[in-house]
Amino acid sequence: MPETPTPPTEPTPGKHDTRTWDEPVLDVAQLLLDRQIIDVEGLPVAKVNDLELAPPAGGGPPLLTAILCGPTALGPRIGGRLGAWWVAVGRRFRPVSEVAAPAIPFDLVAKVSTTELRLSVPVDHLPINRFTDWVREKIVFRLPGGRR
Amino acid sequence: MRRLLSLTLGIMTAIGGFVDIGNLVTSGITGSRFRTSLTWAIVVATVAIIVYGEMAGRVAAIAGRTVFDTVRERLGARLALVNLAASLALNVLTLAAEIGGVALSLELASDVSYLLWVPLSGALVWGVAWRVPFRRMEQIYGLLGLTLLVFVVALVAGDTDWSGLVSAALRPAVPAGQSDQTWWFYAISLYGACIVPYQVFFFSSGGIEENWSTADLAEVRLNTFVGFTLGSILSIAIMWAAASVLGPAQVSVNSLGEIALPTAVTLGRIGLAVTIVGFVAATFGAALETALSAGYIMCQYFGWNWGKTMRPRQAPEFALVNLVVIVVGTALVLTTIDPVKLTLIIVALSAAALPLTYFPILVVANDRGVLGDRVNGPVRNLLGSVFLVILTLAGLAALPLLFLTKAGQ
Numbered sequence: 001m002p003e004t005p006t007p008p009t010e011p012t013p014g015k016h017d018t019r020t021w022d023e024p025v026l027d028v029a030q031l032l033l034d035r036q037i038i039d040v041e042g043l044p045v046a047k048v049n050d051l052e053l054a055p056p057a058g059g060g061p062p063l064l065t066a067i068l069c070g071p072t073a074l075g076p077r078i079g080g081r082l083g084a085w086w087v088a089v090g091r092r093f094r095p096v097s098e099v100a101a102p103a104i105p106f107d108l109v110a111k112v113s114t115t116e117l118r119l120s121v122p123v124d125h126l127p128i129n130r131f132t133d134w135v136r137e138k139i140v141f142r143l144p145g146g147r148r
Numbered sequence: 149m150r151r152l153l154s155l156t157l158g159i160m161t162a163i164g165g166f167v168d169i170g171n172l173v174t175s176g177i178t179g180s181r182f183r184t185s186l187t188w189a190i191v192v193a194t195v196a197i198i199v200y201g202e203m204a205g206r207v208a209a210i211a212g213r214t215v216f217d218t219v220r221e222r223l224g225a226r227l228a229l230v231n232l233a234a235s236l237a238l239n240v241l242t243l244a245a246e247i248g249g250v251a252l253s254l255e256l257a258s259d260v261s262y263l264l265w266v267p268l269s270g271a272l273v274w275g276v277a278w279r280v281p282f283r284r285m286e287q288i289y290g291l292l293g294l295t296l297l298v299f300v301v302a303l304v305a306g307d308t309d310w311s312g313l314v315s316a317a318l319r320p321a322v323p324a325g326q327s328d329q330t331w332w333f334y335a336i337s338l339y340g341a342c343i344v345p346y347q348v349f350f351f352s353s354g355g356i357e358e359n360w361s362t363a364d365l366a367e368v369r370l371n372t373f374v375g376f377t378l379g380s381i382l383s384i385a386i387m388w389a390a391a392s393v394l395g396p397a398q399v400s401v402n403s404l405g406e407i408a409l410p411t412a413v414t415l416g417r418i419g420l421a422v423t424i425v426g427f428v429a430a431t432f433g434a435a436l437e438t439a440l441s442a443g444y445i446m447c448q449y450f451g452w453n454w455g456k457t458m459r460p461r462q463a464p465e466f467a468l469v470n471l472v473v474i475v476v477g478t479a480l481v482l483t484t485i486d487p488v489k490l491t492l493i494i495v496a497l498s499a500a501a502l503p504l505t506y507f508p509i510l511v512v513a514n515d516r517g518v519l520g521d522r523v524n525g526p527v528r529n530l531l532g533s534v535f536l537v538i539l540t541l542a543g544l545a546a547l548p549l550l551f552l553t554k555a556g557q
Contacts, residue, residue: 033224033225034220034224034225034228035221036217036451037451043453043462044447044452044453044454045453046451046452047220047449047450047451074225077225077226078225078226079226114517114518115211115213115221115517115518123453132452132453132464132465135464135465135468136460136461136464139464139467139468140460140461140464140467140468141461143278143460143467143471145278145460146460146467147461148459148460148461
């Protein structure tokens with residue numbers, strides 16, 4: 001969770017803006033968290049569970065670099081014991097080779113509206129489908145007529 | 149002509165799809181115990197579901213957004229998870245009660261114990277959810293559900309004391325020999341049975357499955373206004389038939405058999421046969437709706453792809469949730485839990501859980517960022533707010549009354 005809303009590179013006055021027009025600020029958490037992510041073909045991908053911010057190489061204020069998905073990103077937002085448990089389950093199911101939560105680089109976001117984020121790539125190009133793929137191959141394909 | 153046919157079909161589907169095990173049980177019991185004095189509860193609930201159904205339908209048709217999508221966006225990840233857990237639990241319990249209802253109806257028709265029909269009913273629900281196209285599925289159970297009009301026929305054909313029924317309905321009072329607590333408990337159950345949460349989940353997601361757009365708005369509204377109104381008349385007819393036949397005969401309702409009794413007494417074997425078809429259609433249809441709703445809300449919370457119109461490979465999580473809830477629901481009925489008692493508990497719990505779902509609908513129906521100039525007008529907002537207050541009060545009273553009356557005993 002980002003503690004402070006970051007000023008975007010090109011500041012525009014936001015909907016939830018309470019300040020004056022001289023000092024425009026976008027509240028990224030308000031604008032993006034829990035919004036639906038849609039791929040380039042219009043298929044639902046995931047929800048925005050959390051955001052990744054990183055300081056740019058040349059210094060300066062942190063920039064929004066990625067959208068975090070999956071249980072390890074959702075757990076801390078649920079909070080408490082349930083949230084911790086949620087994260088633990090997510091970690092347990094994650095392959096050792098992967099260190100961080102599944103993320104979608106912010107460069108792949110083509111359009112942001114009040115209700116959704118549209119990506120510039122199809123869903124199967126993203127590194128966030130492990131659970132979906134597992135359910136499809138291990139369960140759905142084994143049901144009669146599951147491959148149709 | 150084609151348009152007219154589709155309109156009629158839509159309305160008939162809405163009527164037939166309105167009644168489920170909750171309506172059958174609560175209407176039957178209240179009719180036999182309190183005559184028509186609780187008719188007002190069905191009327192109030194129907195206006196509430198029309199007001200909120202129209203908002204959910206409008207949000208789905210214009211913005212292409214479902215109820216649970218807005219629940220997570222407006223309530224945030226944490227509170228929406230509470231809502232998801234409560235709604236899922238209620239969905240599974242309701243599914244169990246509906247499958248029990250299908251099996252009990254088949255027992256009425258066959259004299260074979262309902263427990264033997266339970267696995268078959270569960271398998272059939274999954275088979276239809278898995279293979280039958282969405283629109284066809286809705287039409288089949290909606291139209292077959294219209295056979296419940298037999299209760300209206302029984303009222304008209306029997307020697308019904310209309311003036312007695314109407315005056316008791318218009319001047320609601322706790323009948324002699326009944327306690328105030330049970331009367332209020334059953335008022336809340338009738339109302340919880342009419343506006344169970346799964347109905348708005350199913351209604352809004354189903355609209356997206358059927359590709360509603362702004363052009364369909366008039367049809368969506370007609371379906372909610374006319375379809376839900378006529379659907380509630382079926383509920384009232386069941387109550388009044390029970391009041392007219394069972395009440396005077398001192399028959400207390402403990403199973404579906406007694407609820408079917410008024411039509412059997414008035415119309416004979418044919419009446420009973422048609423009633424059983426109606427019971428099966430109503431409970432089977434509702435079993436499908438609850439199973440699909442579980443898939444809808446789960447996928448919409450997590451942002452996964454969903455839809456019965458999707459191929460299973462495109463929306464695997466949706467297919468998985470459907471399968472799991474149907475298996476769990478079937479297993480629950482097999483524990484020999486009494487589906488009728490279970491239903492009474494569920495409708496009270498539904499009443500308690502409703503505000504968490506209806507509040508976000510009201511908020512989103514006022515959001516110009518989502519609906520443009522199709523947001524609620526003052527009348528809709530007034531009605532919406534009034535009902536939100538009623539919903540909340542009933543929700544707060546539901547659990548204490550459930551415990552105090554031991555589920556209406």
